């Protein structure tokens with residue numbers, strides 16, 4: 001009964017298709033004299049953050065988007081960091097600003113995110129953008145949740161009326177994703193570390209998204225046969241291998257569709273960042289028209 005394997009939702013291929021479309025739009029904007037530009041701010045030497053920033057800048061280069069990296073020492077003051085954000089806010093060549101997280105402990109993350117111009121907040125982390133999302137109004141949508149929704153669409157499953165279970169309540173993934181599913185008329189449950197009967201709640205899901213940072217938290221026994229399973233986790237094993245929050249081998253025996261790690265959500269996050277940056281550039285052109 002469980003011998004049918006799930007459809008693999010190939011985030012790498014989907015991201016490549018989206019980036020091809022964006023590349024054409026970047027070329028068009030460039031021909032009009034409005035090359036999109038992304039400023040990336042990286043504080044300290046966290047190796048994972050350095051990899052993410054490199055991948056984001058590489059995607060910009062592929063698409064013809066300009067990018068600037070501001071690499072600051074780990075002991076930079078909050079005041080100096082805020083000043084840099086204000087400087088890039090005022091730079092007309094910069095359409096998107098991204099402050100790579102996490103920031104060092106002596107810096108209040110909110111105090112930095114709150115000064116980013118909401119129109120340039122291509123991560124969608126500014127409270128104005130999060131508020132617009134909660135209200136179902138147009139704004140900039142955070143990249144990973146937007147990428148998850150594209151992967152759900154790719155599965156062919158219509159969200160309307162479905163049980164959508166999200167494991168993880170972060171401001172970056174779980175909470176914004178809940179609003180996106182609501183907007184598509186899903187019935188949404190958000191689980192977290194205090195959730196009782198997690199296994200039972202997960203088994204109700206027609207669409208299950210896992211974003212906890214706990215490798216292998218969800219296994220095949222927690223998945224309703226035929227469900228769509230989206231694994232947001234990126235964990236490194238002791239051997240240096242990247243694995244998700246879902247035990248892929250057992251989960252794919254139950255799921256109707258499932259994302260791999262790597263090659264699922266990760267590439268989609270970057271594609272959505274590029275999409276947000278191009279959209280921000282397009283809006284500045286429209287404002288000038």
Ligand code: GUN
Nearest residue numbers: 098099100101102123143
């Ligand atoms: N750190 C982990 N994920 C993200 C992200 O999507 N954006 C930024 N800026 N930092 C992150």
